[in-house]
Amino acid sequence: MDRLSMVDEIFLRRHHGYGLPIVMQGLWRSADAVDVRVLEAVHEALSRGALGRRVVRPRVPGARMRWEASTATHPLRYETHPVEDVVTWADARADVDVDPEYGPAWALSAAPTPDGGTAISLVCSHVVADARGLVSAAAAALTGESPAPAPARTSDVSDAARTVGGVLIDGTTASLGLVFSAHRRRELREFREAAAADRRPDSTHVTTGTVSAILDVDTAAWDATAAAGGGTANSLFISLVTAVADAAGVPMPLHISVPVDTRASHTVDNAMVITEVVASPDDSLSDIRRLSREAFARPPMGAPSGFPEEIAQILPDGIANRLTVGAGERDALCSNIGRLPRSLTSLGPYRTTGVATRAMHPGLSADRPASTTTRLSGYLCSTDDIYTLSLVGVDPQHFGDPGRLRDLAVAELAKRGLAARPW
Template sequence: MSTFNTLAFMDQASYLWVRASGHVHAIQLTWVYRREVNLDEIRRTHDALARGIVGRRVEPSRFPGGRHRWVASHDLPGVDIEKPRTRDGIADWFEERAQRPVDPEFGPVWHLGVLPVTDYGTAVTLIASHTVIDGVGLCGAVIDAVTGVEHDFGYPPPGARTRRQALREDARNTFRGLPQVGRALGAVASVAMQNKPSFSRDKTQRPPKLPKAERKKAVVVPTATVYIDLAQWDSRAEELGGSSNALFAGFAARLGERFGRSHPKTGLVTLNYPVNDRTENDLRANALKGMDFAIDPAGVTEDLRGVRAAIKQALVSGEGKFAEQERVFPLTPYVPVSVVSRLPLGAVNAADSPVGCSAFGDIDATVTRIDGAESDYFTVRMVEQNLTADSPEVSSGELYMTSGRVCGKFFISFRAYQPGLSNSKDWLLQQVTETLEEFGLTAFIE
């Protein structure tokens, strides 16, 4: 029914969300060097990226209910060399670059910037549309570019099909897929019940209703990153009877409690994890499955055995839950834009105020060699563009954490927003610092 360059249903859903809402989800990679970088090598890596998996963009189907396709996009956005800043300006520069537009259809799909840092070294950052690639995929693209691995995905150039040819082919494929759509309709009720919120918030827990004039005001969610010595992190996890993953989950639950994201009756905090299932030669942009599980934050600073058991159980039960959700994916091309625009992308149990957690685990150090040699600091984080105060991503608050093990450090990047509060970076860092202290951890804070 489909061709090799047909978007997966999840990727088409991501594209529809961008077009319906105007909001863009992106992946940001950051590097910090305590020296000057090799700009020639960075330019070579930049040019190689354009010939890899990010060298593509979405070409929408003109047939109603049709499947969108990938087309080649080898345009070089260029390496942006910024004016030097001092060391304390690195984090602000990363945030500024995170808001520089990317677009999965019209481009640029990605962009790369370099910041000389006075009396310190250099910062580098890469931003790519999440509709075109996920975090694991983007790290893989950089590794390929750094090591000189080239691909020929065979994507056609934009506009390779005539309008008549495109309509005919897409109509034929759409009609062939109707039995799949019929089966998806039969699964809607069970999936709706599966994702039904477990509670409704009372008036005291609901975010304040904003005046109409305030709802469309631009919002930039505060972010922060901490780096913890990997030996210290692993030692603390072992002391608490857990693993690295369990300590991260416990930390997320404790921080979630601070941000008012616990269940009003049970006190449990729901953690929502995207689980990567990317395989070799996988051309999906978002090779992800979702799982969620609830953690009691009360005792996690003393004992992580319960958290460890909850993660194991979630990995088992999550497979079945996601398989059920996949049954409705064929409906994606038929969802009206008016409906899509009112839903947060990938929301599962959103009324339970989950804490988003992306755990990358051990990251191949090759990805840190953007200039040919290993950086001192590296992170992966999710960013969002074009948000307003009434955007579904933040209208009920947001707490999202990304972690990884690389360069001898455990990094955690945070995004946090609560309607009606100050939402400053200092406010976020205070909560993070106090939570680190509860776990007996020390960190370098970006």
């Protein structure tokens, strides 16, 4: 589809300062120095791929914003001096000006490491791709795969008619449902109560920056620990994030946003919905597995049952911003990106020694703070041999030191018999 989804527009509003700004970042480490010509080829392939697009605003009221191909690129940045701390370097590379409307929407950077290897960062605006989308775009660039054909162009007039008509029909149906259904009225009341709770002053905090840690754990050991506790790899992930937050002093229980991938093909689009899992440090892995199963069975976060989400896409910006600010945010985020394609474990002839994926929050400072409920975010991806856990502390009160965040994660993994290798 050539039109932005509701999720796309939420991330676009965050880009413009209505909430916590977000970019996606993929990271690679190699044991050898990667030839600049290899990275130039990857950069060229990315420029022709799915990340090469931008947002165009409609000329007809009621039409949604649309996608248009874009060739705007940041030049490849290949530093000459070795970087001592790959994670600190990656944090700095995530603070890049990627613009989904005026471009460029992505950036590729690299730097040598003291051991003779190379660190590589690919950043894109969350508006143009989610984590799986970034992985898909990177995999296509590394394998030389031809980009998918652009979606058929739709006119603003036809999209306005479809969108406004759908909102009117579905909205009227949902409103009538409130008249005749006590269940629908209860759903709406619960939705409004939850939304009001999310906006309570004591549920949000102001952040002026982030800290992060990245750790590798053997796949076999991770899976064995999860199975021994009656859980899954994802249960162990949620349990670890909960334990790290608890050790840092975050109030419990922890309300966790869990993205669920809804894509049916290898697209870069933000194809996900958000559900909520509420976990406590005392929950076993089997408890968390059950809580997760129950959460996935519930309707995802979003508009009240029956009401079309597209209504926020045709409202004036000011109203839509107020309605969607903080959408999907809870105390923590646990995003399991899953198994990465084998193509991401090498860069041409160079074998990678680590791959990580995460979301970051550029532009935060004392002069440009952001208000959010999120205190800690976790991201998990895996290859055949390694699970990579990326943690991003968003609350300065509880996560003000990247060394402490790393040490807390190492300690919680050790309690479960897992040896961590920090990046």
